[in-house]
Amino acid sequence: MYVGLSDADLAPRIADGDSEAEAEMCRRMGPRIRLYGLRHLRSSSAADDLVQQVLLKVIEALRAARLRESDKLAHFVLGTCRMVVVELRRASHRQEALLAKFGSDLIPEPPPMPTLDDRQLARCVQTLKERERSVVVMTFYDEHTAAETARSLGISEANVRVIRHRAVAQLRDCLGVTL
Amino acid sequence: MTTKNDGGTGCSNLVEAATLMDYWLALLPSTAEDAIEEHLMTCDACGDRLRHVISLSEGLRTLARSGSLMVVISDRFVKHAAETGLRVREYAPARGESIPCTVAADDDMLVARLAVDLTTASHVDLSWCDPRGVEHQRMADIPIDVESGSVICQQSITWGKASPSMTLTARLLAVNEAGEEHLLGEYTFNHTRTIPGPPGWEVS
Numbered sequence: 001m002y003v004g005l006s007d008a009d010l011a012p013r014i015a016d017g018d019s020e021a022e023a024e025m026c027r028r029m030g031p032r033i034r035l036y037g038l039r040h041l042r043s044s045s046a047a048d049d050l051v052q053q054v055l056l057k058v059i060e061a062l063r064a065a066r067l068r069e070s071d072k073l074a075h076f077v078l079g080t081c082r083m084v085v086v087e088l089r090r091a092s093h094r095q096e097a098l099l100a101k102f103g104s105d106l107i108p109e110p111p112p113m114p115t116l117d118d119r120q121l122a123r124c125v126q127t128l129k130e131r132e133r134s135v136v137v138m139t140f141y142d143e144h145t146a147a148e149t150a151r152s153l154g155i156s157e158a159n160v161r162v163i164r165h166r167a168v169a170q171l172r173d174c175l176g177v178t179l
Numbered sequence: 180m181t182t183k184n185d186g187g188t189g190c191s192n193l194v195e196a197a198t199l200m201d202y203w204l205a206l207l208p209s210t211a212e213d214a215i216e217e218h219l220m221t222c223d224a225c226g227d228r229l230r231h232v233i234s235l236s237e238g239l240r241t242l243a244r245s246g247s248l249m250v251v252i253s254d255r256f257v258k259h260a261a262e263t264g265l266r267v268r269e270y271a272p273a274r275g276e277s278i279p280c281t282v283a284a285d286d287d288m289l290v291a292r293l294a295v296d297l298t299t300a301s302h303v304d305l306s307w308c309d310p311r312g313v314e315h316q317r318m319a320d321i322p323i324d325v326e327s328g329s330v331i332c333q334q335s336i337t338w339g340k341a342s343p344s345m346t347l348t349a350r351l352l353a354v355n356e357a358g359e360e361h362l363l364g365e366y367t368f369n370h371t372r373t374i375p376g377p378p379g380w381e382v383s
Contacts, residue, residue, distance in 0.1 A: 007221070032220050035229055039203060074220040081220075114231050116238040125242060126249075130321045133250045137333075140239035142259065143204055152253030154324030161206075165197045171235065172196070179196040179228045 011070035014062040025062070026055050029077050034110050036081045041088065050088065051110075054080045116175065124174035131155075132167035139164055190224035199225070199232045246288040246336035251305070251321045254331060260288055270368065271329075277367035282339040284374050289334045293351060295364040297325045300353040303363065305332060308348045315347075320354075341379030344372045 002010070002024040010028075013021035033054045037047030057080050061067055067076055125133060131153075138149045139160075146160040153160070172179065194202075194215060201207050202215045219226055242248065246265070261267045266285055271292035272278045282289055297303065305318040323330060330351060347370065351363040372378055 028223075029220075031223070032226055035219060035226055035233075036216065038233060039205075075217065078216055078220045111227065111230065114234040116234055118238060118241070121235075121238045122242055122247065125239070130251055130318050133248065134252060134322050136239060137243045137248060137250050138252065138256050139204070140236060141243040141256070142263065143240075146206065148255075152255045152324070153322045154326070155322065165200075168197070168200055168235070171239075175235070177231055177235065179199075179231055 007073045008071040011062055011067050011073050014059070015065040015067075017063070022059060022062075025058070025073075029058070029074075030055065031110050032074075033077065033081055036078070037085070040085050046088070048110075050081065050084055053084050053088075057084070114177075120175060121171070124171050127174065128167050128170065132163055132170070135160055135163045136167050136171075190222050192218065192222070194218060194225050194228070196228065196232065199229050200236065203229065203232050203236055246333065247338075248333065249316075249318070249335050249338070250333050251318065252290075252331050252333050253324065254292075254327060254329070257288075257290055257331060272366040272368070274364040274366070277369060279369050279371060281371050281373045282336065282342070284340065286336060286339075289336045289339045291332045291334060291349060291366070291368070293330045293332065293349060293364060293366050294328060295330055295351050296328065297323050297330075297363070300325075300363060302354045303330070304352045304354055304360070305330065306350040306352060308350060310346045310348070312348075339370075340374055342370060342372065343378035343380065343382050345370050345382045 002020055007028065010021045010025045014025060030051050033051045034047045037050035041047055041050060054077065058077055067073065125136060128136065134153060135149055138144055138152060146157045150157040150160045198215065202212060207215065219229065257267060265287040267288045267290060268282060268286045269290040269292060270278055270280045271294065273294050300323065303321055303323050305321050306314050307316040308314050321330065347368050349366045353361045353363050
């Protein structure tokens with residue numbers, strides 16, 4: 001019954017104490033928060049912590065009807081993500097007690113990550129042109145910036161971007177991944 | 180934000196795959212990154228596509244760190260690999276030199292540093308030949324840094340560990356627009372297998 005509701009429809013129901021609406025909000029927002037966490041924290045466990053802490057704060061705010069414009073729920077969640085990431089980087093976990101109390105309710109099952117055939121990927125990388133392979137290896141080894149890779153290979157940053165985009169597109173084709 | 184039309188995903192504002200990769204690699208300016216994040220917080224279709232991007236990125240990172248690729252790299256990259264804990268085995272023959280070499284079981288990365296003057300070259304091929312001069316592999320139009328005075332080639336560590344004792348010659352060739360080749364340098368590696376057990380193949 002809640003699946004068809006918009007994000008904006010969920011917020012007032014949560015304020016009215018509707019636990020199913022709360023669960024649906026967690027189911028929707030959990031994977032999105034996790035992606036944000038993976039991008040900024042670069043760790044699955046840290047991303048899971050972020051999901052818990054953000055959902056906890058969001059539920060508290062929604063229960064207290066502190067979100068005045070319900071169509072801003074996603075924006076509010078994103079803002080909370082940013083705030084919590086800053087907190088996570090700045091200090092130790094201050095909400096361990098709260099998480100111990102509510103944490104088990106705040107672990108929506110994340111969607112599985114797509115799997116790749118590592119051998120096929122290696123074969124695909126070997127089919128790249130030499131410059132493309134060098135750029136790919138140096139970019140992804142430690143997520144070097146275009147400037148670092150450009151400096152290392154004696155080519156321009158713009159050229160590195162073009163080569164990287166072309167190589168990644170070719171790799172997706174080779175792997176049969178359509179986005 | 181670079182987007183394209185709905186591909187039947189339910190998203191009317193699909194983020195381009197290249198933009199998602201740049202987002203994952205933290206290569207976007209902050210305004211573009213903010214726009215992507217606002218979109219991802221409302222769009223599960225693009226979230227699913229980002230998961231594919233992350234999966235590819237992680238696969239490439241694992242592959243890049245495996246040392247199993249044959250690829251031209253930079254001096255800075257070799258230093259960084261060593262700093263991040265990889266055990267790097269490096270050989271640096273002078274032009275025309277023939278050197279002994281081997282690979283140990285606990286090596287992570289195998290590197291040939293070929294000293295060469297690249298000031299007159301724009302297109303360079305790296306050719307790997309057997310002692311009879313038969314070319315076994317050619318790396319065409321390799322990236323070069325003219326000021327570095329060398330070409331650094333990572334040989335596959337997987338290949339190196341499986342290799343029997345054998346001799347390989349690396350030849351750096353300048354290639355002009357007419358396809359004519361000019362030898363820039365030749366370097367011979369006399370590999371002795373020291374890892375116990377049989378090699379992965381026999382020398383023909």
